[in-house]
Every structure is written in structure tokens, then in C-alpha cells.
Amino acid sequence: MKGRIIIPILVTVFGITAVCWLSGVFAMSLIDVPSFIIAPVLPFLYMAGSYGFRGIGKAYRSAVKQHSAGETDSLAEMRMARSFFHELERANWLFAISAFFIGLMGIFA
Numbered sequence: 001m002k003g004r005i006i007i008p009i010l011v012t013v014f015g016i017t018a019v020c021w022l023s024g025v026f027a028m029s030l031i032d033v034p035s036f037i038i039a040p041v042l043p044f045l046y047m048a049g050s051y052g053f054r055g056i057g058k059a060y061r062s063a064v065k066q067h068s069a070g071e072t073d074s075l076a077e078m079r080m081a082r083s084f085f086h087e088l089e090r091a092n093w094l095f096a097i098s099a100f101f102i103g104l105m106g107i108f109a
Contacts, residue, residue, distance in 0.1 A: 034106075038099035043091040051084055059084035 020027045047056060062074070062081040 032103060035099040035103050038102065039092075039096050043088065043095045046091050046095075047084070047088055050087065055080070055084065 016027065016030075019025075020030070044056075051059070058077060059081040062077040063085070065074070
């Protein structure tokens with residue numbers, strides 16, 4: 001399970017480092033601060049407003065926890081986690097599209 005999380009992160013970090021090194025670009029010049037705030041931070045705050053920080057924690061714990069068949073509490077937690085991640089997916093798309101159009105307006109300006 002940890003390999004499914006750590007390996008993609010390492011590949012991403014290595015890829016960004018390689019691109020910066022090969023092109024001679026300072027890595028911080030690739031980060032657009034307003035888009036960075038809009039794309040990952042605002043969906044998290046939106047979900048915190050909808051589910052609360054405890055609800056977010058329960059959803060992530062339920063996603064990685066081992067469940068045995070017949071546990072009614074875990075079934076309810078899994079349903080809540082499923083609805084949380086489904087709504088998080090929609091929120092991420094909404095805010096990513098918003099960040100894209102804001103960036104596009106900045107380019108055209």
C-alpha cells in the first residue's frame with residue numbers, strides 16, 4: 001500500500017527535478033501561487049466546510065482501514081467516505097477549471 005503512494009510521489013519529484021535541471025529553470029518559477037491556492041487549497045477548505053476536519057480524517061482512515069464483513073459501523077463509514085471522495089472529485093474539477101480560466105485571463109491580460 002505504501003508503495004502505491006510513495007513511488008508516484010518520488011517519480012513526480014524526480015521528473016520535476018530533471019526538467020528543471022535540464023532546462024536550467026529555477027523550480028519556484030514554475031509555481032503559479034494563485035493557481036496553487038485555487039486548485040488544491042480551496043477544494044480542501046470547501047470539503048472541510050461540508051464534512052468538517054474530523055469527517056475528512058474519518059474518510060481517509062476508512063479508505064485505508066481493513067474492514068471485516070458484517071461490520072455495520074464500518075459500512076456506514078465506507079459509505080460516508082465514498083460520498084466524501086466523490087464530492088472531493090467534483091470540487092477538484094470545479095476549482096481546477098476555475099484556476100485554468102483565471103490563469104488564461106492573466107495570460108491574455
